[in-house]
Amino acid sequence: MTELAIGIDGGGTSCRAAVADRNGNVIGRGKSGPANILSDLENSLLNIVESARQALGDAGLDTEDVSSVSAVVGVAGANVMDYGERIERALPFAEGRVVTDALISLQGALGDGDGIVGAFGTGSVYNARRDGRLRGIGGWGFVVGDQASGARLGRDLMERSLLAHDGVRPASPITEAILAEYGNDPERVVEFAHTARPKDFARYAPIVFEHATRGDVVAAGIISDAAAAIGESLEALLWPECPSICLLGGLAEAYEPWLSERYRSRLARPKNDAQQGAVELAVKLLNDRQRGAA
Numbered sequence: 001m002t003e004l005a006i007g008i009d010g011g012g013t014s015c016r017a018a019v020a021d022r023n024g025n026v027i028g029r030g031k032s033g034p035a036n037i038l039s040d041l042e043n044s045l046l047n048i049v050e051s052a053r054q055a056l057g058d059a060g061l062d063t064e065d066v067s068s069v070s071a072v073v074g075v076a077g078a079n080v081m082d083y084g085e086r087i088e089r090a091l092p093f094a095e096g097r098v099v100t101d102a103l104i105s106l107q108g109a110l111g112d113g114d115g116i117v118g119a120f121g122t123g124s125v126y127n128a129r130r131d132g133r134l135r136g137i138g139g140w141g142f143v144v145g146d147q148a149s150g151a152r153l154g155r156d157l158m159e160r161s162l163l164a165h166d167g168v169r170p171a172s173p174i175t176e177a178i179l180a181e182y183g184n185d186p187e188r189v190v191e192f193a194h195t196a197r198p199k200d201f202a203r204y205a206p207i208v209f210e211h212a213t214r215g216d217v218v219a220a221g222i223i224s225d226a227a228a229a230i231g232e233s234l235e236a237l238l239w240p241e242c243p244s245i246c247l248l249g250g251l252a253e254a255y256e257p258w259l260s261e262r263y264r265s266r267l268a269r270p271k272n273d274a275q276q277g278a279v280e281l282a283v284k285l286l287n288d289r290q291r292g293a294a
Contacts, residue, residue: 004065005286006052006093007278009104010035010044010075012122012151012198016275017051019059019069022290024283028061030054034122034199037087038077038141045090048073052093070286071096074104074278076123076139095289099281101274102127102136108277109246109270116237118230119274121249122202124149128237138233142198147229150251153208154201156222158193162186164218172218174211178204209254227258234263244268 008017017030032050033043052071053063071093078084078100088098102125106117116128123146125139142151161178163169165186182188192200211219234245245266247255256264272280 003286003290004061004069005279005282006055006066006069006071007104007275007280007282008048008051008071008073009273009275009278010037010048010073010101012036012076012202015047015051017055018275018279019052019055019061020279020283022283022286024279026279028055028057028059030056030058034197035073035075036077036122036198037075037083038080039197041083041086044075045087048075048087049092066092068094070094070282070289072104072278072282072285073098074101074274074281075099076101076125077141079136079139080141095285097281097285100127100136100139101125102139103134104277104281105248105274106134106277107280108272108274109248110244111271111280113243115244115246115268116234116242117246117248117270118234118252119248120148120150120230120251120255122150122198124152124249126233126237128242130239130242135237137236142201146198147233148226148251148255149198150202150205151198152201153222153226153251154204155193156225157204157208157219158189158201160218160222162189170217172211172216173214174207174216174219177207205251209251223255223258227255227260230255231260231263242266246270248274 003022006019015032018026019028020026030051033047035044037044084098105119106127109117114129118126127136161175164171164175208219212223
């Protein structure tokens with residue numbers, strides 16, 4: 001039996017995989033396309049497996065060894081209906097588990113300790129561990145959730161640009177820039193929005209932060225609303241003795257100065273990232289599997 005574990009962070013922009021031995025030593029890494037299981041289940045599965053194969057190749061191993069490893073895949077939407085189960089059933093690994101991206105984020109940030117984790121990338125999700133018990137919220141996808149995510153920032157920017165075009169809300173440099181990008185034709189903005197995937201909206205997130213930092217009133221309003229949404233979610237999980245709050249993901253650092261002091265005062269640097277959290281859980285799965293076979 002091959003004593004290898006693969007941890008996969010299936011994000012809305014890309015899948016990152018790392019293969020490790022039973023002691024958790026990473027020996028190879030891989031990367032492939034996005035894993036939006038709610039909007040594109042089939043291609044998400046292909047990208048998950050491809051990232052694992054690339055990690056094995058990077059370690060100098062046969063890519064067909066995917067059939068003998070233990071793997072944990074963390075992905076947004078794993079908690080929605082049977083999407084996570086459908087991916088899990090289709091995985092080619094000797095043993096595979098599909099969990100939420102919130103769980104791998106929490107494991108990476110806190111190890112086995114208590115605290116709260118909020119992850120902000122293409123999507124957003126929260127998880128808390130208190131006295132060893134887990135509670136997760138959010139992660140419902142940007143159409144009805146994922147407040148403060150990159151996808152929602154981009155979507156909100158499009159909405160406010162159209163409101164500015166119609167004279168309902170004030171215009172600003174960022175709304176003018178967005179409309180100019182689409183030839184000052186609001187119908188082109190609408191056409192984009194109807195076909196765009198979460199990652200397509202999320203590419204506008206850095207632009208929103210950049211303009212907000214410059215004092216752009218529309219961009220600042222978008223970020224302020226997002227920061228308020230983060231506060232609401234953190235408040236739903238917070239308890240008086242909570243030792244720390246960790247923010248993860250590509251937008252985490254940018255949000256810090258926009259948060260209330262109530263939450264900033266509890267911020268702590270994560271021990272590791274979601275990728276490492278997936279590896280740690282995969283190693284646990286591997287060792288449990290081997291103990292069960294002994």
